[in-house]
Amino acid sequence: MYVTVTALIVIAPFVGLGLAVPLLWGSVVGPTDLVLAAVFYVVTGLGVTVGFHRGLTHGSYTAVPALRIALAVAGSLSFQGDVIDWVATHRRHHAFTDRPGDPHSPYRYGTSLRGQLRGLVHSHIGWLFGNDPTSPEHFAPDLLADPGIRAVSRAFPALCVLTLALPFALGWAIGGTWVAGLTALLWAGFLRIALLHHVAWSVNSLCHVIGERPFRTRRHDRATNLWPLALLSFGESWHNLHHADPTCARHGVDRGQLDPSAAVIRLFERLGWVRDVRWPDPARVAARRIETRRIETERA
Incomplete structure (x- = not known):
């Protein structure tokens, strides 16, 4: 059942878009449309992942003021909400991950099959229509104190x-x-926004239900790694490591785990635009790896 749900949520829309392009080529879509869509997708998507998420929410690096504001603007162009509310909501998600208080947990309705399917709908999009506001004063006072933000x-x-x-x-x-x-x-406008929303919502929903969990998180936290979303999410779907070490600037720490957001942060660091980057610490990563802890326990 979960494989079917994954296919419907993750794959079907992309297959539909792939089929639509050749059918509509020359009439409703052309090369300019696709190039503009790709450019806006990358700019606004990285504004969310590098700016909103890894920078402003978790403090994975310190950016020069101009870049900090530019990334906040780029993230705002994603149509995912204003920057302060976005950060406050995500910090609340980390404070109460997969337990009461989490604004978009897929476990809101229990762990039965019916409850999980209902929870997936809630965590994917349903939570956006609920009356459960997050207090910026409590979760994002630093941003409220920043005139530029x-x-x-x-x-x-x-x-x-x-x-x-x-x-x-x-x-x-x-x-x-x-x-x-x-x-x-x-x-480059409506469909780009819809695709980016869908990918972000899939990290909220699928990346807490389906996938691998190689790293230890808190007891209630069920964040997973889901590789099919890695490129489209700019590395955000390596969600298990992120929840195991939230301030780490790189989420895909294992071989072959593409993390475009980390590559952009590395570029900014080399250009001198960011500093104090919290790159993965091998000892900390090893300590959180479940297999390592199990082997050490067996040896003891």
């Missing part, structure tokens, strides 16, 4: 308009017609 937060409605207006304007400017602007708006 407060300004980005206040600008969120305007940035939502901008994230749609830019693809339309660029499509019109490149294609030369308002129809080209509309197709760019469709693919």
Whole structure:
């Protein structure tokens, strides 16, 4: 059953998009639309993963003020909520992971099959429609005290308009017609936002139910690694290590685990734009690895 759910949630929408492109090529989609969609997906997605998540939420590095604000703006263009509310909600998720108080736990309705399926819907999208606000004063007082971040937060409605207006304007400017602007708006605006939302929500839902758990987390915490989402989520789906060591700047620590967000942070570090990066510590990673602890126990 879980394999079926994974296929429906993760694979089916991407297969649908893949089939739509050749069928609509030359009429509703063209190379400009796909290039713009890819560029906006990468910029806004990294704004969330590198900026909102690893930087502002967990303090995995310290960025120069201009980059800190630029990443907050890029993340806001993802249409996932204003920066302060986003950070507060995610910090609350870590404080109460998979137990009462977690705003989007898939275990809200128990561990039976029915409860899990209902919980997946809740954690994927249902929680967005509930009346369960998170207090920024409690979970993000540091951001409320930052004038630059407060300004980005206040600008969120305007940035939502901008994230749609830019693809339309660029499509019109490149294609030369308002129809080209509309197709760019469709693919680089609406569909790009929907895909990025879907991937982020899948980390909230699937990455707490399906996948591997090679690292020890807190007793209630069931975060997992789910490799099919690694590239599209920019490394966020190596979720088990993240919950085992939340401030670590790299989530994919094992061989072959792609983590584009960590690569971008490394680039920023080399350019001198970030400092005090919390890279994986081999001893700390080994101490949290379940297999290592089990072998040591057996030897003792």
